[in-house]
Amino acid sequence: MKFLNIVKSLGLLSVISAAFISCENDNDLGPSIFDLTEKPKTELDQWIYDNYTKDYNIAATYKWNQAFGYYDKTLFPPKEENVKPALQMVKKIWIDSYTQAGGEDFVKKIAPREFHLIGSYNYDPDLQTVVLGEAGGGARITLFNTDYVEHHDLESIRTFVHTIQHEYVHILNQTKDYDRVTWSKISPGGHYTNSWYLYSDEESNNLGFVTNYARSNYDEDFAETASFVLLNTKAEWEAFLNDISEPEGRKKIESKVEQVVRYYKEQLKIDFWQLRDFAEQNTDDVVNDNF
Template sequence: MKLIKQYKNIIFAVGILTLVSCSHEDQPKESFLNFTPKVKTDLDRWIDKNYIDPYNISVQYEWNQNVVEGNRFLYPPAIDKVQPALEIIKKIWIDSYTTIGGKDFVKIIAPRDFVLVGGVNVNPDDVSNTLGLAEGGKRISLFQVDYVDKKDRESVTEFIHTIQHEYVHILNQTKTFDVEAWAKITPKDYSSDPFSITDRQAHELGFISAYARSNYTEDFAETAAIILLNSEVEYEALLASITNPAAVEALKKKEALVVQYYRDAFNIDFYALRDEAQKNTTDVLND
């Protein structure tokens, strides 16, 4: 009992010495954390006016390692590339859906955050690139922003392809499409390695692109997105270039399901949406 009491006294004494020692150390006089609000630039104010205020969509263009994959060689976009990229998205995606779907459509159903990345997101297979990612319907990451050329139709189309595709996924998360009917059209040719064939070869199997062979949901999103990216004449030319009649029939069945989905789920005329997107694409190129 005495031994235990002695130990307690020693511990108590050490505690007092520690407190005395600490009291003599220099104490920090101010926080090292910076709570100064960021000074908004002209770009920030433009984003507020065109994205945050009307649609509650934020845009991250400065580097944030917490919202990108750490095992990829990625970097933030050049500042002078940010607004042109956002202008493309607003004109072709937001304005088109707003005109055809109603002024509140994008306000209600939209990602709440865009992450812009300057460089190419090369996949581990070294064959393909990831152009965009949709995370739970709340955030869309867009890559290759530094390479977008507003005066080049192919460049604009490739870039807007990403948002059109990912937005279809967000719509599907809101209201699902008829997966059972879709699965019956080309049931045998889906693949875990979709890029083992070219887009042209995929067309002959009844898929709008090689990537569409990944699974039903990617097939639906690709079909809808690529129809939106092409005029009626361009899409008919694509179908006419396919030599396999069964493949053409499969693509027409998929197109019909997309049109039905937009009509039944959202009361949207899909062909009117396509035409509006085409008109707005031309406006972007001529701006």
């Protein structure tokens, strides 16, 4: 037994000395063989650094980079002049609203680490659908159709901001989960489908979903429900509910919104309705050039 301990200590000792030896060699490494000099920042890059990276630790990229994937897709990068307005809009409607409702540090603590802007639409010819945005692992949000955003046009703004409002709900969910058990009691599994795009929004409303896409799965349903409310004015939201012809569908949507409100209150300490009001005000500001 004692002998075994000695062997063990010797072994440990040799591992430690080995570690030291390899450390010592590190000092011999010369300067990097790669050219690591940073390229001078353009005015746009500096603006991004000042407004996104410094304050929120979020990077925003817009230059085409094959490493970001989409190899088999036909897409194009945005025009330089469209990048800043798009990012200003996102900051105003998304970051500012959450900051007003959740406090100075809210977005600093929970945020995607990178925005990547694509100029073109992301069109899927097989499904004949357009993908507005994508979130990869909660770290990078890719926003498409940057070159088509018109900041005087409310619908255009909503289409663009929808992505970030939607994807941010996913990121919040990944940090603090929502009550899946209660959610699944409102809309059981059988109501969800991969062929959501074959159904109209109206049909989906009657089944208790805010949009047809909400029918893809629980997580998308939650994110769609929250972002749908955040994108519409109070009056529009009430009109939307009144237009649903199927009372059962309306009841389900209302129960889901109750769950969203509860989640924001209990998990994030945010008054969801207040957040919605801020988002509406900030969207108005964008439409009226005040951003």
